[in-house]
Amino acid sequence: MIMRKFRQADWEEPLIFELGREERVGFAVPEIEPELSDAIDDISELVPSGMLRTKPAGLPEVSEVEVLRHFIHLSQMNYGVNSGIIYPLGSCTMKYNPIINEVLASHPKITEVHPDQDEASVQGLLEMLYKLKLNFVEVTGMDDATLQPAAGAHGEYTGILLIRAYHIDYDEQNTRTEIIIPDSAHGTNPASAMMAGYRTVEVPSKQDGGVDLDALKSVVGPQTAGLMLTNPNTLGIFDTNIHEIADIVHEEGGLMYYDGANLNAVMGICRPGDMGFDVVHSNLHKTFSTPHGGGGPGAGPVGVKELLAEYLPIPDIVETEGIYSLSWNKPKSIGKVHGYFGNVGVMLKAYTYMLSMGGAGLREASELAVLNSNYIAHKLKTVRGLSLPFGEGRPRMHEAVLSASKMDEETGVRALNVSKKLLDYGLHAPTTYFPLIVPEALMVEPTETEPVEALDEFIEAMKAISDLAYSDPEQVLNAPTNTVIGKLDEAKAAHPKTICLSWKTYCNLFL
Amino acid sequence: MSKPHPYMPNSVPEIKEKMMEEIGVKSIEELYSDVPERLRFKDTLDIPGPYTEAEVRKEVSSLLEKNSSLRCAPFLGGGVWPHYVPVVVDEIVSRSEFLTSYTPYQPEITQGMLQVIFEYQSLLCELTGMDVANASMYDWASALGEAARMSSRFTRKTNFIVPSLISPSRFLVMKSYTDTAGINVQQVDYNKATGLLDIEDLKEKMNNDTAGVYIENPSYLGFVEEQVEEIAEVAHDGKALFVVGVDPISLGLIKPPGEYGADMVIGEGQPLGNHMNFGGPLLGIFACSNETKIIRQMPGRLIGLTEAQEGGRRGFTMTLQTREQHIRREKATSNICSNQALCAVASAVYLSLLGPSGMKELSELVASRARYAMRRIGDLPGVRAPLFSSFHFKEFTVSFQDNTVDEVNQGLFDRRLQGGKSLAKEFPDLGESALYCVTEVHTKKDIDRLISSLREVLEG
Numbered sequence: 001m002i003m004r005k006f007r008q009a010d011w012e013e014p015l016i017f018e019l020g021r022e023e024r025v026g027f028a029v030p031e032i033e034p035e036l037s038d039a040i041d042d043i044s045e046l047v048p049s050g051m052l053r054t055k056p057a058g059l060p061e062v063s064e065v066e067v068l069r070h071f072i073h074l075s076q077m078n079y080g081v082n083s084g085i086i087y088p089l090g091s092c093t094m095k096y097n098p099i100i101n102e103v104l105a106s107h108p109k110i111t112e113v114h115p116d117q118d119e120a121s122v123q124g125l126l127e128m129l130y131k132l133k134l135n136f137v138e139v140t141g142m143d144d145a146t147l148q149p150a151a152g153a154h155g156e157y158t159g160i161l162l163i164r165a166y167h168i169d170y171d172e173q174n175t176r177t178e179i180i181i182p183d184s185a186h187g188t189n190p191a192s193a194m195m196a197g198y199r200t201v202e203v204p205s206k207q208d209g210g211v212d213l214d215a216l217k218s219v220v221g222p223q224t225a226g227l228m229l230t231n232p233n234t235l236g237i238f239d240t241n242i243h244e245i246a247d248i249v250h251e252e253g254g255l256m257y258y259d260g261a262n263l264n265a266v267m268g269i270c271r272p273g274d275m276g277f278d279v280v281h282s283n284l285h286k287t288f289s290t291p292h293g294g295g296g297p298g299a300g301p302v303g304v305k306e307l308l309a310e311y312l313p314i315p316d317i318v319e320t321e322g323i324y325s326l327s328w329n330k331p332k333s334i335g336k337v338h339g340y341f342g343n344v345g346v347m348l349k350a351y352t353y354m355l356s357m358g359g360a361g362l363r364e365a366s367e368l369a370v371l372n373s374n375y376i377a378h379k380l381k382t383v384r385g386l387s388l389p390f391g392e393g394r395p396r397m398h399e400a401v402l403s404a405s406k407m408d409e410e411t412g413v414r415a416l417n418v419s420k421k422l423l424d425y426g427l428h429a430p431t432t433y434f435p436l437i438v439p440e441a442l443m444v445e446p447t448e449t450e451p452v453e454a455l456d457e458f459i460e461a462m463k464a465i466s467d468l469a470y471s472d473p474e475q476v477l478n479a480p481t482n483t484v485i486g487k488l489d490e491a492k493a494a495h496p497k498t499i500c501l502s503w504k505t506y507c508n509l510f511l
Numbered sequence: 512m513s514k515p516h517p518y519m520p521n522s523v524p525e526i527k528e529k530m531m532e533e534i535g536v537k538s539i540e541e542l543y544s545d546v547p548e549r550l551r552f553k554d555t556l557d558i559p560g561p562y563t564e565a566e567v568r569k570e571v572s573s574l575l576e577k578n579s580s581l582r583c584a585p586f587l588g589g590g591v592w593p594h595y596v597p598v599v600v601d602e603i604v605s606r607s608e609f610l611t612s613y614t615p616y617q618p619e620i621t622q623g624m625l626q627v628i629f630e631y632q633s634l635l636c637e638l639t640g641m642d643v644a645n646a647s648m649y650d651w652a653s654a655l656g657e658a659a660r661m662s663s664r665f666t667r668k669t670n671f672i673v674p675s676l677i678s679p680s681r682f683l684v685m686k687s688y689t690d691t692a693g694i695n696v697q698q699v700d701y702n703k704a705t706g707l708l709d710i711e712d713l714k715e716k717m718n719n720d721t722a723g724v725y726i727e728n729p730s731y732l733g734f735v736e737e738q739v740e741e742i743a744e745v746a747h748d749g750k751a752l753f754v755v756g757v758d759p760i761s762l763g764l765i766k767p768p769g770e771y772g773a774d775m776v777i778g779e780g781q782p783l784g785n786h787m788n789f790g791g792p793l794l795g796i797f798a799c800s801n802e803t804k805i806i807r808q809m810p811g812r813l814i815g816l817t818e819a820q821e822g823g824r825r826g827f828t829m830t831l832q833t834r835e836q837h838i839r840r841e842k843a844t845s846n847i848c849s850n851q852a853l854c855a856v857a858s859a860v861y862l863s864l865l866g867p868s869g870m871k872e873l874s875e876l877v878a879s880r881a882r883y884a885m886r887r888i889g890d891l892p893g894v895r896a897p898l899f900s901s902f903h904f905k906e907f908t909v910s911f912q913d914n915t916v917d918e919v920n921q922g923l924f925d926r927r928l929q930g931g932k933s934l935a936k937e938f939p940d941l942g943e944s945a946l947y948c949v950t951e952v953h954t955k956k957d958i959d960r961l962i963s964s965l966r967e968v969l970e971g
Binding site for chain 1: 577591632660786
């Protein structure tokens with residue numbers, strides 16, 4: 001295969017502040033009706049002295065057409081799942097974002113609805129949320145759930161708050177001070193546990209990629225509040241000892257937290273609730289196809305077993321004889337984690353996706369995600385300079401973590417360089433340097449929505465890069481060259497003397 | 512499933528077979544050999560579908576149609592507000608290149624998103640009068656929780672002071688963030704006539720362990736806090752940070768917190784080009800002053816302007832990532848990863864469209880409409896609006912002498928209008944009161960209809 005001659009669009013787009021002319025406007029604000037203004041005093045005279053804005057905000061003055069073109073240009077200088085070729089960013093589940101989701105989520109009967117409206121006026125939305133919750137509980141094998149968390153990490157935090165509430169209820173909050181986390185965990189896990197006031201204890205992974213049971217036993221005890229785990233883990237390997245792990249933690253009175261970031265591997269195959277987990281979050285923007293939006297909004301619903309249900313956030317959505325309502329009566333609830341009900345606009349997209357897939361379709365999505373990742377892993381593990389460490393000979397789940405450490409040793413080409421060279425071929429890079437236990441990691445998650453042709457293109461690109469690394473490494477080390485910009489000066493971006501986080505600072509520094 | 516699915520190109524049986532052959536397995540089942548038999552889910556997940564696009568469209572649309580149609584936008588605010596969203600905003604945020612991208616971990620191929628977020632940060636700074644803004648928090652409420660934690664980290668103190676007249680929902684969310692950090696939250700009383708913060712009470716509550724003083728401006732009940740310089744002074748005298756929560760729409764008319772000594776500005780960015788969406792996605796604003804020590808304690812993503820290693824071309828990248836969870840793990844300033852980036856894009860487009868004069872005109876229009884509505888409602892017999900004598904921006908309390916808020920709202924709802932939010936449970940001291948909100952989407956005709964409907968309902 002000959003790699004395509006990709007060139008990213010580059011408009012050399014100025015900052016919005018550098019566009020426009022005095023007095024131009026991009027949007028006409030309606031005039032105050034004369035009858036209305038006659039009935040009241042001049043508003044600026046009513047503002048208490050000293051509280052009136054005297055200097056207009058230093059916003060740009062641009063016309064509608066200039067604003068539109070500016071942001072369209074910038075959009076063309078970006079890379080998305082639906083506009084690219086493949087976006088195999090491991091752990092992020094960058095699957096196709098169906099258009100029907102977007103169309104339905106732009107219906108005015110959701111977009112223009114206020115969260116404090118009379119319940120009678122929002123029956124459709126409450127019903128959707130209620131059904132989504134049931135679907136989520138079904139996929140995860142839990143008993144109840146909250147949809148409030150706005151992202152995966154937010155769900156993790158909520159889940160840990162639930163564990164904390166449980167231990168407080170049993171008067172063990174002062175003794176149970178530790179959360180156990182494997183060394184392969186997502187960075188959000190320890191950060192969430194820390195935020196909730198816990199000390200984190202790391203357990204190592206074995207060579208087969210699973211949790212080291214002896215090491216686990218040595219750290220579990222009466223001080224254990226819980227264990228956070230994703231299964232399949234971040235190596236893309238299913239931990240066969242999951243039941244034993246759950247038993248070890250439960251026997252000491254700890255609770256099991258499932259990080260559902262990797263749920264896309266096992267829908268309809270096995271469920272966290274059946275593996276022994278007490279609380280689980282999942283990312284609707286990963287597994288359930290809602291767009292990542294350049295870094296959100298996502299949604300991170302949290303499911304729980306019965307023992308934690310009474311601590312779930314308020315309000316709850318309940319159904320009685322076909323009427324849906326909000327229930328605030330939950331005396332042991334942890335309270336609230338979001339100002340309202342969470343990212344409802346995102347939830348509608350996930351609900352739509354579930355209908356498009358059905359129970360059988362979700363299972364097939366997982367199966368094909370696993371097939372696609374094994375296909376890539378199989379073809380890449382023998383490429384010169386690459387290897388597939390941990391779990392020798394075992395199948396991967398939805399993602400596979402390759403190591404470029406041999407390539408690094410032999411040619412000086414690192415995982416970072418490989419990923420930059422992929423950009424030059426018009427492909428998005430895998431996640432790099434994660435999980436931390438794999439040196440020179442390239443974490444590849446193709447998802448089920450990539451055609452085999454895209455997988456092959458990615459594989460060919462990796463082979464081409466390997467060939468270059470061993471023949472003409474400079475070509476890889478100098479990448480990327482076909483993107484809007486080459487390598488950036490990260491040191492300058494972070495240095496106290498040159499750091500520039502706003503136009504205001506830019507003007508002070510450079511103008 | 513028997514038929515190929517449109518979202519799964521490899522669901523064609525021949526393709527699957529071919530791929531399995533390449534890998535050297537006979538069935539997909541073999542790939543799941545690590546999943547112990549006793550853990551296997553034997554049934555099919557009980558989730559309806561798969562449905563075709565046309566079927567899904569019909570199903571979800573008819574579900575949404577069960578929501579009532581109102582005659583005009585609800586007269587509700589409190590943290591989410593009905594505002595007009597220019598069509599250009601929706602056009603930009605629906606562009607696949609933005610919508611379907613993720614966090615710009617590969618800056619070279621995502622300069623577009625990085626630049627927009629940098630512009631969002633910059634526009635927010637101009638609006639609030641601050642120097643630095645992050646790429647977003649989940650919503651105002653979680654931004655408040657993070658602001659309390661950041662105040663505590665920065666000052667190494669553990670008391671955080673908030674007004675009594677705070678949004679109860681935001682208060683609850685904040686508690687979810689502060690309780691776990693050992694932060695004590697204290698509430699300051701208000702002046703019963705004006706609603707403004709009781710400065711004497713604030714001074715009494717200040718002590719050596721005060722990490723931050725927080726006010727909302729406009730307040731949850733809609734009035735503008737005018738003793739801002741004094742509050743800033745009290746906070747700073749106590750070596751505490753001064754944190755201000757804002758409705759950004761007010762900042763076309765009202766002095767920005769950056770001009771009255773705020774160290775941190777938080778707020779809800781939803782009205783800047785984001786639809787209400789039944790309360791989410793929202794956009795947590797988080798801005799602070801340009802002090803390295805403060806910036807290093809900030810939660811969330813920051814986009815910085817820098818240049819290419821070669822050639823010196825201007826470019827953008829995520830920076831100060833050593834504060835963040837993917838680098839620092841348990842030592843991170845926050846666990847936040849996915850935020851509300853696309854909502855920040857919407858707000859960047861919105862502020863670019865409106866510009867300085869648009870924001871000023873809009874702010875004045877909103878305040879004028881609200882003023883008109885407040886006056887007319889206050890003229891109705893048996894009704895008091897507002898309870899407090901201070902200047903109100905777009906929200907105000909309406910108190911009923913002889914009716915409950917629920918009765919009035921039911922009467923309005925029968926006329927296909929949504930009245931204000933009941934405060935009877937949130938602030939029982941205020942009697943049968945509701946929080947009304949009027950913005951530019953409520954025309955004089957809408958307001959007049961509300962008045963005549965209220966009159967009908969009250970006359971029974």
